[in-house]
Amino acid sequence: MRAAVLYEPHRPLQVRELEQEPPKAGEVLVRMGAAGLCASDHHFMVGTAKMPLPLVLGHEAGGTVVETGEGVTTVRPGDRCILSFVPNCGHCRVCRSGKPQLCETHQAAPTLQFDGTLRLHDGEQGIHQMHKMGAFSDYAVMPQQSCYPIPSEVPMPVAALIGCCVTTGVGSVINNPEARVGMTVAVFGCGGVGLNVIQGARLLNASKIIAVDILDHKLEFSYRFGATDVINAREVDAVEAIRELTGGGVDLAFDSFGSPQVMSDAVKAVRKGGAGVMIGLGPLGESAPVDMVDFIRNQKSLLGAYYGMASPHETFGKLVDLYLKGRIDVDGLITREYALDEINEGFDALASGEDGRGVIVYPN
Ligand SMILES: [Zn+2]
Ligand SMILES: [Zn+2]
Numbered sequence: 268m269r270a271a272v273l274y275e276p277h278r279p280l281q282v283r284e285l286e287q288e289p290p291k292a293g294e295v296l297v298r299m300g301a302a303g304l305c306a307s308d309h310h311f312m313v314g315t316a317k318m319p320l321p322l323v324l325g326h327e328a329g330g331t332v333v334e335t336g337e338g339v340t341t342v343r344p345g346d347r348c349i350l351s352f353v354p355n356c357g358h359c360r361v362c363r364s365g366k367p368q369l370c371e372t373h374q375a376a377p378t379l380q381f382d383g384t385l386r387l388h389d390g391e392q393g394i395h396q397m398h399k400m401g402a403f404s405d406y407a408v409m410p411q412q413s414c415y416p417i418p419s420e421v422p423m424p425v426a427a428l429i430g431c432c433v434t435t436g437v438g439s440v441i442n443n444p445e446a447r448v449g450m451t452v453a454v455f456g457c458g459g460v461g462l463n464v465i466q467g468a469r470l471l472n473a474s475k476i477i478a479v480d481i482l483d484h485k486l487e488f489s490y491r492f493g494a495t496d497v498i499n500a501r502e503v504d505a506v507e508a509i510r511e512l513t514g515g516g517v518d519l520a521f522d523s524f525g526s527p528q529v530m531s532d533a534v535k536a537v538r539k540g541g542a543g544v545m546i547g548l549g550p551l552g553e554s555a556p557v558d559m560v561d562f563i564r565n566q567k568s569l570l571g572a573y574y575g576m577a578s579p580h581e582t583f584g585k586l587v588d589l590y591l592k593g594r595i596d597v598d599g600l601i602t603r604e605y606a607l608d609e610i611n612e613g614f615d616a617l618a619s620g621e622d623g624r625g626v627i628v629y630p631n
Contacts, residue, residue, distance in 0.1 A: 270323045270404030271610045276314030279611040288386040290336035290408045300423030302402035303327035304613045304625040305431050315550035318378050322395040325402030326352035329426025339411045346416045349426045351579040352398040354412035368574040381410055415583045424626045425597045429586050433597055436463020438575015438582045445542045451475040451517040453509050453536050456524030457485040459624045460546055462492045464521045466595055469493030479505045488622045509536040523547045527555035542568040604628045
């Protein structure tokens with residue numbers, strides 16, 4: 268099999284021929300159908316996030332089960348699946364308390380299979396898989412818990428996007444305990460996740476959906492997903508503009524970008540009693556300043572939202588249904604398709620701020 272491997276930050280990914288072990292107990296072999304290019308992958312490429320290297324990146328994917336290991340009961344060969352980047356152990360404290368997206372066992376060793384070993388090798392060298400998946404590969408072994416079977420009408424690139432940006436974005440609105448019908452919303456950052464926060468807010472009939480970015484073409488693109496107003500934060504003070512548009516601030520402000528400045532602005536942009544929601548991962552080790560008096564006297568709150576704030580499989584099911592009924596637009600998010608060999612070109616496009624999502628499509 269072939270995979271795109273990260274050997275060290277700031278070097279292009281190398282597409283290599285690797286040896287793949289067969290699936291062990293509880294694991295499956297998946298033939299990849301499509302894999303999205305996400306900013307979270309890019310963080311590892313530029314060293315602002317860390318996992319053990321060498322590493323096959325890719326965590327937003329759809330594929331077909333082709334082989335099952337001993338004791339696999341939840342999927343069969345031939346099942347087309349959305350792949351979850353948090354396969355959950357089912358018995359750690361957070362799994363038992365209904366938050367499998369935060370599985371402690373997975374987070375403790377996200378590049379190893381649950382038995383603590385690797386399935387990919389390059390001669391003597393072991394190769395890690397991002398989130399037990401490493402979707403930038405023709406085939407990958409992963410836990411059966413990664414797989415969520417879907418109907419044949421869902422195209423593989425759509426399955427891929429539901430695997431990360433759609434669930435992360437739409438989920439952080441529809442599963443958000445602070446979300447209400449008719450609310451006002453601001454979304455900072457109009458990348459793959461931000462556009463999905465926008466369409467999540469549209470699903471909940473938000474009365475105002477204000478998109479904030481520094482690129483006009485991204486703001487223009489955001490209207491397609493439900494933005495009602497747009498603000499270019501390079502031209503005007505975004506916080507002031509949001510307060511003006513809403514008479515004092517929005518009910519919910521989402522930071523899908525992930526920087527100290529944006530997070531700080533998102534908290535300032537909410538009204539009394541409103542909430543800031545942090546979704547975009549900032550660089551490792553960064554902190555964001557919060558105006559303490561504003562935060563307390565206006566009784567604001569701040570929520571972290573990981574992987575749609577709920578069980579990924581539960582959110583996948585809802586999103587597949589909404590997609591098939593035409594209530595969310597996933598196809599419109601996909602702006603370019605690449606072959607695995609073109610992956611570095613795809614990440615260059617992501618880094619330069621191209622609209623929507625680039626997707627690797629595998630020939631099968
Ligand atoms: Zn992602
Ligand atoms: Zn767990």
